[in-house]
Amino acid sequence: MEQIPLYQHIVNALTAKIESGELQAGDQLPTEAEISKEYNVSRITSKRALNELENAKLIYRIQGKGSFVSDAKADHRPLSKTGKEILLILPFAHNPGLGDYEKGINEYLATTEYSLNIQSNTIVGQRKLLESALQSAHSGLILYPISSISDLGILYQYHLAKYPLVTMDKCIEGIPFLSVVSDNFGGGYQASKHLIENNHKKIAFISSLKVENSSSIRERYFGYLQALYDYNLIDYSVNDLTDQYLTHDNDNGREYYIQFIRSVMTQGITGIVAENDLIAIEIIQIAKELGLSVPDDFSVVGFDNIHLASFVEPKLTTISQDFEQMGYEAARSLISLIEHPLERPLENVVIPVRLMERQTVKKL
Template sequence: MEQIPLYQHIVNALKAQIESGELQIGDQLPTEAQISKTYNVSRITSKRALTELENANLIYRVQGKGSFVNAMQPSLQPNNKSSKEILLVLPFNHNPGLGDYEKGINEYLKTTDYTLNIQSSTIVSQHKLLEAALQSANSGLIFYPVNSISDLGMLYQYHMSKYPIVTMDKYIEGIPLPSVVSDNFAGGYLACSHLIENNHKKIAFLSSLKVENSSSIRERYFGYLKALYDYNLIDHSVSDLTERYLIHDNDNGREYYTHFIQSVMEQGITGIVAENDLIAIEIMQIAKELGLSIPDDFSIVGFDNIHLSSFVEPKLTTISQDFEQMGYLAAQNLVEIIENPQNQPQENIVVPVELIERQTVKRL
């Protein structure tokens, strides 16, 4: 995924404040110096951001006095869907491991007359972006939620107003918004059963988030449990460990993962199913620093098949998601909703996953 320029992040942040009403007509914007300090950028970058806002007719500038929100903002008229622009809201700026969503979306959009605009909730909150998008001229929204429980009131407004929206990666319980997700349940099952088929009996599941807060992680956890049940391998000592380490309130993730590894070794656990590749790779690194060897001391399976998973040593066995296909289907579904609002969209589209066998699972 191409990285968004620094000035564009500032443009998106200030634009969201204007569109949400946080900055109202006539309000003065921060100065170039204040923007530079707030976003830790150069004056050249902050000046470029203000120039872009001025060119978009969102602000006007008075020499010696500053920049002010413009009264003439045709783009802020609610529900004006004539722009033919699709908005993609992501919870990360640039993640080389999850980079093919945009590729898949653009692959579909090039067959239409719609274009793609990307915004990140790393500078402006997810709530502010959702609030602004609901009143914007975008034709529709592809939304990658931070989790499955945030901003439910705002998302219910999308549902009630029939705003064209498709969620990606996670679904929102209780609100019938169409979504495109990976088959996370099958992925959790595949990861755990792969360990079982290599004669592992005591297998733990590790997540950095509460499973009830994320539909994708919850489904992976349930798939893991189903495999244990199917093979009659439910071990209560492992279950207790997994329950303790499904979440952590300690901001020091390194300390948390170190304790987890120590518990794994103490309890004779030989296999770990990790929530995602980044956690699996961090566990591998800490284990190495503790003098442990993977897969000799314990085996581990990740989830996502990010690029880094094939470059670490040993190479990570993982579950591959088809990010490009997810993006393609999300765009296809959204355009169908925009063009044919009378048709009821398919609520959940589930994209298959695949086990990628590499070097982090040892046969016992």
């Protein structure tokens, strides 16, 4: 089923040619008849596409002669953005403890003329929202992507269109969007170091996703490996187990965690670095059901410091992210892209993290 109107496919294709320089200022575009034939659409559809490009001031039309690429193409996007509203797309509707993103964004926007619109992709998928947002009147977009490798096609159209876009939490593979992320590498390192300093030598890393699908998880994993290396524990590391649980395709989460816990006990693993707090908490609960105790049977360190982390029993030792600061910096970076498009910063923003010591790590 077609998700983008036929005319929009033509608009996107011609815009890409203009933005890439394949079509230069003053070059003549194909006629309505030629577009109809090339894209196998009606004359009405091809005319609509040219009208959209003209409305966006990417082209101009001369009666009796045709359509030509505008001189000032560098400052244009597929549709003119005249609003003072930015869009935030999140991969969750109800966010268990991560709501401070919005607080930080609004704190910065309060110093500007911009307002915030929030949409979740839990009902309407991320791709559908991205396609719609590209043609909306929003001034820019803050995206919390579902992964680092999803919807690359439509996201590359944002890049070609020079649409102001900042990602939070993850970077997009192969597309140079500005990103605001936590120090995931440092967090993975701190979590592993804390276990090592409490005399743990066999430490596993567990993730709910393939490590290559998420830049944030990958950085946490690399931090874990760096700590093992720095403390001469590579020979003690559990790479076989860790690799197995970083590349799984098992959608049955509960059964997956049960098998992981059994492997931990069989292999004499005493410490676990979890991708996030929700996984850490689920492991703790399942361990209780299996008659095991955290931290007596094994220790766990989470990542995120969600509100629930300090209320579960035992209270979860975790790496705290500053979600509010991430939101603030994402908004600041996006407004800078909107207001000063030629002064784009060259580096991503990395927000520091810190270890929250609680009750799930035992000193051996």
